[in-house]
Amino acid sequence: MMDPSHSQHTVTLTVNGQRRTESLPPNLLLSEYLRDYLRLTGTHIGCDTSQCGACTVLVNGDPIKSCTVLAVQLPGAAIDTVEGLGRPGALHPVQEAFRADHALQCGFCTPGVLMTAVALLNRDPHPTEAAIRRGLDGVICRCTGYENIVTAIAHAGARMAAPQEVSQHVD
Amino acid sequence: MMLGAFQYERPASLDEALRQAAAVPGARWLAGGMSLLPLMKMELADPPALVDLAGVADLVGVQEDGGALRVGAMTRHAELAEHPLVARHAPLLAAAASQVGDPQVRHRGTIGGSLAHADPAADLPAAVLALDATIEVASPRGRREIPAKDFFLGPLMTALEPDDVIVAVVVPQRGAHRQAYHKRPHPASGYAVVGIAASVLREADRVASAAIAVTGVASHAFRARRAEELLTGQVMTDALLAEVASVVASGQEVWGDLYASADYRRHLAGLTTRQVLERLWDDR
Numbered sequence: 001m002m003d004p005s006h007s008q009h010t011v012t013l014t015v016n017g018q019r020r021t022e023s024l025p026p027n028l029l030l031s032e033y034l035r036d037y038l039r040l041t042g043t044h045i046g047c048d049t050s051q052c053g054a055c056t057v058l059v060n061g062d063p064i065k066s067c068t069v070l071a072v073q074l075p076g077a078a079i080d081t082v083e084g085l086g087r088p089g090a091l092h093p094v095q096e097a098f099r100a101d102h103a104l105q106c107g108f109c110t111p112g113v114l115m116t117a118v119a120l121l122n123r124d125p126h127p128t129e130a131a132i133r134r135g136l137d138g139v140i141c142r143c144t145g146y147e148n149i150v151t152a153i154a155h156a157g158a159r160m161a162a163p164q165e166v167s168q169h170v171d
Numbered sequence: 172m173m174l175g176a177f178q179y180e181r182p183a184s185l186d187e188a189l190r191q192a193a194a195v196p197g198a199r200w201l202a203g204g205m206s207l208l209p210l211m212k213m214e215l216a217d218p219p220a221l222v223d224l225a226g227v228a229d230l231v232g233v234q235e236d237g238g239a240l241r242v243g244a245m246t247r248h249a250e251l252a253e254h255p256l257v258a259r260h261a262p263l264l265a266a267a268a269s270q271v272g273d274p275q276v277r278h279r280g281t282i283g284g285s286l287a288h289a290d291p292a293a294d295l296p297a298a299v300l301a302l303d304a305t306i307e308v309a310s311p312r313g314r315r316e317i318p319a320k321d322f323f324l325g326p327l328m329t330a331l332e333p334d335d336v337i338v339a340v341v342v343p344q345r346g347a348h349r350q351a352y353h354k355r356p357h358p359a360s361g362y363a364v365v366g367i368a369a370s371v372l373r374e375a376d377r378v379a380s381a382a383i384a385v386t387g388v389a390s391h392a393f394r395a396r397r398a399e400e401l402l403t404g405q406v407m408t409d410a411l412l413a414e415v416a417s418v419v420a421s422g423q424e425v426w427g428d429l430y431a432s433a434d435y436r437r438h439l440a441g442l443t444t445r446q447v448l449e450r451l452w453d454d455r
């Protein structure tokens with residue numbers, strides 16, 4: 001039998017719009033692939049036990065915890081991380097709203113919360129407060145800044161749904 | 172956290188999957204990985220090989236099949252929660268799926284994985300029990316069907332053999348039954364302290380038929396047979412509900428832990444059952 005530790009699997013992944021074909025060991029977590037192989041360290045590891053959601057990224061648009069999925073489980077997937085969301089000067093509306101509403105303190109949970117919020121708003125641009133809170137079930141903010149996070153997500157939804165000119169006035 | 176090394180297979184068909192698993196003693200099926208990968212991280216499982224079921228076409232999809240609802244084992248909780256056929260034919264299954272864990276978990280975890288894992292506080296076991304579902308299984312020895320009532324045997328213990336793979340869950344249609352799943356989640360873990368799945372048929376002011384399943388309370392999900400017997404054929408009254416509530420966990424070894432004593436769990440199971448029945452009764 002083949003020595004399993006040496007077996008590599010070929011997968012094609014599209015990370016933040018860039019297609020890559022990689023030969024990866026099966027025991028490599030998606031979080032490890034993103035952080036250690038691609039140096040996309042915006043995806044944070046909080047608990048590494050599927051509890052905190054800091055490692056949340058989007059897989060084909062759905063939020064998942066990257067510490068609890070093997071990279072080889074995702075052939076052909078489109079993966080979006082916080083690095084692909086926006087850039088300084090061209091922030092994503094959710095990032096803008098987090099800044100405006102002070103929805104981060106230490107910032108450790110923020111990448112996961114942002115990605116979770118983006119997935120939520122892509123599906124439902126006008127979530128109720130209850131829907132926002134339910135959507136955040138999988139993320140933990142150890143600074144406990146939930147009130148501002150909820151407010152920011154509601155504001156971001158309004159911004160994303162509003163016509164462009166209106167959203168520019170909000171700044 | 173580095174996972175130990177293992178062989179990884181991603182078969183495209185059921186036959187291939189069964190062959191690959193048979194080739195490595197101790198190989199485990201990988202579905203959503205929401206229970207298995209955490210176990211491996213904690214070194215509570217160390218399988219030499221994982222056979223990933225995600226590419227096996229026979230295991231996906233939700234269909235109507237001769238008056239029953241057929242749910243492929245790889246159907247993810249999020250899909251189950253939102254699928255129109257599930258909403259129509261088995262609303263309590265959709266309700267239970269929508270309350271599993273959190274959005275991230277629901278986008279990965281599957282019904283097959285959840286039933287096979289058989290956590291004593293998991294949601295879907297109660298749902299399939301209350302719906303009298305059948306679990307379709309394949310192994311190198313052929314196919315067979317296991318009624319949900321014979322499937323759960325203990326904490327993380329089921330009627331599955333190690334080389335059995337769940338192919339689908341078949342849910343008979345319950346026409347005019349009113350269904351609900353009510354979960355009282357543990358505030359930190361999100362798992363059920365008590366979860367009640369109920370399906371009742373109302374005829375005028377009588378209970379024509381009732382199925383009640385309970386999770387979180389004993390070593391595995393169970394049907395509250397005594398409560399069902401008390402309800403069947405009776406006129407719904409407050410006194411009847413009170414009596415029903417008092418026997419929901421009867422005959423069970425109710426467990427207690429740091430968070431909820433056995434007495435509290437028994438009380439909560441009765442109370443929650445009563446509330447679910449009241450709500451279903453008045454539903455239009």
Ligand SMILES: Cc1cc2nc3c(=O)[nH]c(=O)nc-3n(C[C@H](O)[C@H](O)[C@H](O)COP(=O)(O)OP(=O)(O)OC[C@H]3O[C@@H](n4cnc5c(N)ncnc54)[C@H](O)[C@@H]3O)c2cc1C
Nearest residue numbers: 202203204205206207272280281283284285287293294337
């Ligand atoms: C943070 C968190 C919170 C959670 N909260 C809840 C909750 O509130 N309620 C709840 O019910 N669950 C909860 N879960 C568990 C979740 O529902 C899992 O999805 C489920 O227990 C396992 O499904 P899976 O598809 O991920 O299976 P996996 O983890 O891939 O597999 C689990 C087990 O089932 C076996 N298996 C998988 N598929 C099959 C198959 N088709 N045939 C035979 N064996 C198979 C595997 O070999 C393994 O032993 C939670 C999980 C996490 C990480």
Ligand code: FES
Nearest residue numbers: 046047048053067
């Ligand atoms: S690091 Fe993945 S959930 Fe906490």
Ligand code: FES
Nearest residue numbers: 105107141142143
């Ligand atoms: S801002 Fe510090 S953990 Fe959320």
